[in-house]
Amino acid sequence: MRILDKPELEKRLPWNALIDAIAEALREGKVQSPQRQVLPIAMPDGHTANLLLMPAWVSGEAIGVKAVTYFPQNPEKGLSSINAAYLLFDGATGQLKAVAEGDALTERRTAAASALGARYLVRPDARRLLIVGTGQLSIPVAEAHAAVRDYAEIAVWGRKAEKAQAVADALKAAGLPATTADNLEAAVRAADTISCVTNTTEPLIMGAWLSPGSHLDLIGAFRGDMRESDDEAVRKADIFVDTREGATLAGDLAQPLDAGVIGLHDIRADLAELATGAHPGRTDDEAVTLFKSAGFALEDLAAARLAAG
Structure with missing residues (x-):
């Protein structure tokens, strides 16, 4: 049995x-991944935590399951809001093959799936990337996007300037052209790609700020009461998702769907349709594209299998 820690x-x-492994798993179409279970846990202090269970398997080849806890109040205690573990089993014998540190696996597969969407949706000449948020996903998401497009500038915006500076410094140390952004509206208007990794329940990104040809990547809000973009952003964009089942439960799409701002027919394609070529992705350099991801178990299984070798 292999133990896979973060390093x-x-x-x-x-x-x-990793991006290629997720794309290949989507193209093969062999992974079975039921919709994840999100179980609320009422805490003694009145807050609500979540336990997420995400199984997936390829018959006769591999079985995996991830257990994730989400405690949104943890950052106030200096702790990570997301903690997870992944178990990978041999699909032919059922024997345990690997145990992976789930936080790092989640970070990397989430960032890789976002970057895979960007392969099809971000203009090839995109030069400015904006990262909105300074949590644990901010650095891997910036790195993954930089792997699929040659960005001349990567700006980081956060509610706390010192955290944005810390993320930018880490990216610069990794050899990326990172800086901080003080004004969110100005940064969004100037960006070719905007990637959001926050846990906000109130929209941060206004559709009026999105420039023609830009790409809005929404990662952070996974519950129905969480939202990173307003109605206008969703209304004006060509919408793509990782999966329809998962993405439409997240507030960025669930709320405008419930309000009749958009309909299910407005979702152009999911990640599998992009990876297989069933949909060409971006077809208009002036269009605003939007990719909403909520995460799904195929990504974890593809990542774990690649890591376990």
Whole structure:
């Protein structure tokens, strides 16, 4: 049995190889991945935490399951809001093959799936990337996007300037052209790609700010009461998702769907349709594209199999 901690996962899951592994799993179409279970846990202090269970398997080849806890109040205690573990079993014998540190696996597969969407939806000449949010996904998401497009500038915006500076410094140390953004509206208007990794329940990105040809990547809000973009952003964009089942439960799409701002027919394609070529992705350099991801178990299984070797 292999133990895969964060340094080992980072070594075994280079961005382009991981992005390709997720794309290949989508093209093969063999992974069975039921919709994840999100179980609310009422805490004694009145807050609500979540336990997420995400199984997936390829018959006769591999079985995997991830257990994730989400405690939104943890950052106030200096702790990570997301904690997880992944178990990978041999699909032919049922024997345990690997145990992976779930936080790092989630970070890398989430960033890789976002970057895979960007392969099809971000203009090839995109030069300015904006990262909105300074949590644990901000650095891997910036790195993954930089692996699929040659950005001349990567700006980081956060509610706290010192955290944005820390993220920018880490990206610069990794050799990326990072800086901070003080004014969110100005940064969005100037960006070719905007990637949001926050846990906000109130929209941060206004559709009126999105420039023609830009791409809005929404990662952070996974519950129905969470939302990173307003109605106008969703209304004006060509909408793409990782999966229809998962993405439409997240507030960025669930709320405008419930309000009749958009309909299910407005979702152009999911990630599998992009990866298989069933949909060409971006077809208009002036269009605003939007990719909403909520995460799904195929990504975890593809990442774990690649890491376990």
